[in-house]
Amino acid sequence: MGRKMLADGELDKAVAAEEATETHYDFDLFVIGAGSGGVRAARFSANNGAKVGICELPFHPISSEEIGGVGGTCVIRGCVPKKILVYGATYGGELEDARNYGWEINENVDFTWKKLLQKKTDEILRLNNIYKRLLANAAVKLYEGEGRIVGPNEVEVRQIDGTKISYTAKHILIATGSRAQKPNIPGHELAITSDEALSLEEFPKRAVVLGGGYIAVEFASIWRGMGGTVDLFFRKELPLRGFDDEMRALVARNLEGRGVNLHPQTSLTQLIKTDDGIKVISSHGEEFMADVVLFATGRNPNTKRLNLEAVGVELDQAGAVKVDEYSRTNIPSIWAVGDATNRINLTPVALMEATCFANTVFGGKPTKADYSNVACAVFCIPPLAVVGLSEEEAVEKATGDILVFTSGFNPMKNTISGRQEKSLMKLIVDEQTDKGIAIALKCGATKAQFDSTVGIHPSSAEEFVTMRTVTRRIAYKAKPKTSL
Amino acid sequence: MMKAQTDEILRLNNIYKRLLANAAVKLYEGEGRIVGPNEVEVRQIDGTKISYTAKHILIATGSRAQKPNIPGHELAITSDEALSLEDFPKRAIVLGGGYIAVEFASIWRGMGATVDLFFRKELPLRGFDDEMRALVARNLEGRGINLHPQTSLAELIKTDDGIKVISSHGEEFVADVVLFATGRIPNTKRLNLEAVGVELDQAGAVDEYSRTNIPSIWAVGDATNRINLTPVALMEATCFANTVFGGKPTKADYTNVACAVFCIPPLAVVGLSEEEAVEKATGDILVFTSGFNPMKNTISGRQEKTLMKLIVDEKTDKGIAIALKCGATKAQFDSTVGIHPSSAEEFVTMRTVTRRIAYKAKPQTSL
Numbered sequence: 001m002g003r004k005m006l007a008d009g010e011l012d013k014a015v016a017a018e019e020a021t022e023t024h025y026d027f028d029l030f031v032i033g034a035g036s037g038g039v040r041a042a043r044f045s046a047n048n049g050a051k052v053g054i055c056e057l058p059f060h061p062i063s064s065e066e067i068g069g070v071g072g073t074c075v076i077r078g079c080v081p082k083k084i085l086v087y088g089a090t091y092g093g094e095l096e097d098a099r100n101y102g103w104e105i106n107e108n109v110d111f112t113w114k115k116l117l118q119k120k121t122d123e124i125l126r127l128n129n130i131y132k133r134l135l136a137n138a139a140v141k142l143y144e145g146e147g148r149i150v151g152p153n154e155v156e157v158r159q160i161d162g163t164k165i166s167y168t169a170k171h172i173l174i175a176t177g178s179r180a181q182k183p184n185i186p187g188h189e190l191a192i193t194s195d196e197a198l199s200l201e202e203f204p205k206r207a208v209v210l211g212g213g214y215i216a217v218e219f220a221s222i223w224r225g226m227g228g229t230v231d232l233f234f235r236k237e238l239p240l241r242g243f244d245d246e247m248r249a250l251v252a253r254n255l256e257g258r259g260v261n262l263h264p265q266t267s268l269t270q271l272i273k274t275d276d277g278i279k280v281i282s283s284h285g286e287e288f289m290a291d292v293v294l295f296a297t298g299r300n301p302n303t304k305r306l307n308l309e310a311v312g313v314e315l316d317q318a319g320a321v322k323v324d325e326y327s328r329t330n331i332p333s334i335w336a337v338g339d340a341t342n343r344i345n346l347t348p349v350a351l352m353e354a355t356c357f358a359n360t361v362f363g364g365k366p367t368k369a370d371y372s373n374v375a376c377a378v379f380c381i382p383p384l385a386v387v388g389l390s391e392e393e394a395v396e397k398a399t400g401d402i403l404v405f406t407s408g409f410n411p412m413k414n415t416i417s418g419r420q421e422k423s424l425m426k427l428i429v430d431e432q433t434d435k436g437i438a439i440a441l442k443c444g445a446t447k448a449q450f451d452s453t454v455g456i457h458p459s460s461a462e463e464f465v466t467m468r469t470v471t472r473r474i475a476y477k478a479k480p481k482t483s484l
Numbered sequence: 485m486m487k488a489q490t491d492e493i494l495r496l497n498n499i500y501k502r503l504l505a506n507a508a509v510k511l512y513e514g515e516g517r518i519v520g521p522n523e524v525e526v527r528q529i530d531g532t533k534i535s536y537t538a539k540h541i542l543i544a545t546g547s548r549a550q551k552p553n554i555p556g557h558e559l560a561i562t563s564d565e566a567l568s569l570e571d572f573p574k575r576a577i578v579l580g581g582g583y584i585a586v587e588f589a590s591i592w593r594g595m596g597a598t599v600d601l602f603f604r605k606e607l608p609l610r611g612f613d614d615e616m617r618a619l620v621a622r623n624l625e626g627r628g629i630n631l632h633p634q635t636s637l638a639e640l641i642k643t644d645d646g647i648k649v650i651s652s653h654g655e656e657f658v659a660d661v662v663l664f665a666t667g668r669i670p671n672t673k674r675l676n677l678e679a680v681g682v683e684l685d686q687a688g689a690v691d692e693y694s695r696t697n698i699p700s701i702w703a704v705g706d707a708t709n710r711i712n713l714t715p716v717a718l719m720e721a722t723c724f725a726n727t728v729f730g731g732k733p734t735k736a737d738y739t740n741v742a743c744a745v746f747c748i749p750p751l752a753v754v755g756l757s758e759e760e761a762v763e764k765a766t767g768d769i770l771v772f773t774s775g776f777n778p779m780k781n782t783i784s785g786r787q788e789k790t791l792m793k794l795i796v797d798e799k800t801d802k803g804i805a806i807a808l809k810c811g812a813t814k815a816q817f818d819s820t821v822g823i824h825p826s827s828a829e830e831f832v833t834m835r836t837v838t839r840r841i842a843y844k845a846k847p848q849t850s851l
Contacts, residue, residue, distance in 0.1 A: 087779075088783075102488075120783070416489065
């Protein structure tokens with residue numbers, strides 16, 4: 001940038017100085033953490049011509065400050081194993097439903113947890129290897145060990161044998177993800193987190209789950225689907241705080257329909273080890289016995305051991321790395337993506353942030369990630385999927401009337417199986433623009449376009465393009481302006 | 485299972501009657517025929533005929549399965565009987581290459597039957613994208629269906645052990661049930677249309693408003709043989725009601741009508757096939773594909789691939805196959821953050837072109 005300002009004579013010197021500075025770095029980019037965000041950033045930056053190094057903790061399904069693995073949470077102890085277990089659990093209900101479709105199962109249907117876990121482990125190892133190959137194919141240098149930042153352009157990796165090696169880099173990317181937190185309840189050492197839950201030796205015949213978010217709800221569904229007794233405790237009236245209230249209510253009703261015992265507005269006060277299992281005392285004084293107690297109350301960014309304070313990288317109150325719209329920290333050469341920044345903690349979002357980073361820093365095309373209309377799903381059984389604003393958020397942000405279209409029905413599959421379980425599909429429209437506030441594609445689809453789409457029959461999907469009558473209208477109320 | 489199915493269709497039958505009653509529509513049971521531009525005659529079950537005059541008449545008589553005139557064809561059944569069989573067909577032969585043939589093959593095979601599927605072409609589902617047809621065929625075989633491409637049936641003979649079937653290649657098979665699923669034709673023969681002057685049994689027999697050549701007579705659905713799908717019939721009927729009684733002449737839009745073939749595993753498509761896109765192209769066509777063994781199968785061990793495909797007009801970046809009528813571009817697909825893990829996200833993460841089909845200007849022919 002400064003070149004244009006110099007006179008010709010000084011240009012050669014400046015170029016030489018800059019080139020000298022360039023070759024001083026071991027890498028153009030050094031990434032700490034080889035999970036969804038880290039691997040994507042490393043590969044795409046390398047594809048843009050950058051020389052990239054990446055470090056990751058040694059592999060193990062159960063993470064810690066010193067243990068992780070290439071692939072990260074998503075592959076090893078998150079999205080992938082979770083979905084495998086949900087598939088496994090879903091078969092239980094399907095086998096029940098199959099009876100009214102004419103299938104007779106003459107002997108007992110037994111579920112073997114160990115067999116599914118082995119399959120799960122095989123799969124995450126396979127993916128772990130694939131991720132290593134992806135990095136190698138992109139000529140990214142992978143180092144095993146714990147990385148910490150020792151300067152604006154320097155990362156120190158502590159290898160398994162204890163030796164430390166420093167690497168210099170023009171840019172450093174923090175992609176260390178997050179880890180499950182356990183609340184400090186007496187007896188908390190008896191409880192497990194989702195890491196252990198995905199690698200249990202024995203199937204938990206009696207499970208107690210503490211938490212109201214998607215992880216708690218998914219594990220409740222998984223173990224219940226496999227035949228366990230499940231008690232789910234959460235702070236609010238309904239699980240899945242932050243989601244559309246009408247959908248949360250149906251999720252709760254369907255969890256109960258599947259036999260999960262819900263304990264709203266209840267916490268756990270104590271866990272005690274007994275010969276018969278773990279005795280759990282709730283905040284209402286009730287006692288429960290469990291083989292496993294899962295704390296799924298939240299995850300924190302992994303930023304404590306990165307040495308960030310010394311380098312001056314700012315964190316927020318939750319310990320997440322503070323970044324701007326380009327994922328840059330307050331230190332110009334240090335960036336961060338994924339769960340470590342605690343924006344939207346989903347793999348596809350980490351991938352988006354990492355892709356934008358690679359375009360911005362090495363693609364010559366500064367790109368901001370777009371956080372609007374990010375779809376997400378909760379894989380409880382039956383699942384929930386949403387995109388765009390909830391009804392509550394839409395009303396809050398409204399500048400005119402909001403129209404709500406819903407279709408609630410017992411799907412065809414259930415009318416035959418006899419399962420009493422409703423589906424609910426909902427479309428929220430801004431009356432002024434006719435735009436679906438909840439749309440799955442970034443093309444500003446209008447309700448009229450939805451309506452003009454001929455659906456597939458028979459399917460549940462067609463319900464979205466046949467919502468002819470408004471279920472309710474929420475009239476616009478101008479909010480009083482407050483000056484703060 | 486048949487009992488559950490029958491209960492359900494009876495339940496829906498009653499619901500449809502109630503829907504008509506709730507709309508104050510008068511329902512008559514009997515066979516209708518047109519006796520004048522404004523007159524319909526209904527012959528009731530007891531044989532008596534009653535005439536009704538109407539400002540407008542709508543033909544919505546649908547279609548019915550056809551059986552080819554193969555020796556022994558009386559031994560074969562159509563989809564009507566197939567959906568109401570007394571006994572499960574342990575050995576089934578299906579003749580036909582369309583969605584009905586393919587779906588019944590999957591149904592009976594899924595329930596444990598031995599199934600042999602015979603069709604005229606190299607692949608089933610003529611008219612669909614060739615790459616998808618090939619995968620459907622491979623997956624049907626993977627599920628244990630015996631495919632007999634480019635083979636027809638020459639003769640059916642009744643025996644004590646079942647129906648002996650001789651193929652056009654001279655091979656012999658024995659089946660409990662032989663299903664002919666070779667096509668359906670519009671139900672227009674007994675409507676007395678010739679006498680009234682309605683020209684319905686030709687291409688273009690109704691105009692874009694579903695009106696026949698007789699101004700007071702209209703037709704929708706399979707009887708007009710446009711796109712024979714329920715949601716399309718619903719669309720045609722809705723447009724008709726808007727046009728004739730809503731004061732808002734509306735033409736049905738036949739572009740980008742999605743449809744699914746419910747074989748196991750199923751196929752769903754919308755928009756142009758690759759072949760159609762290349763045919764209609766005015767520039768290069770980009771094809772994006774994602775073929776994979778879905779996660780569920782990596783655990784179960786089932787060797788069965790999924791294929792997802794997006795066809796893009798390079799000039800406009802518009803997906804030629806889009807599920808929404810909003811002219812979505814490939815860039816918009818790409819900018820959409822998918823749900824993980826799901827198969828759906830494959831559609832919004834197709835970064836690399838699988839192949840490009842360069843535009844070739846076709847010589848103009850003057851006919």
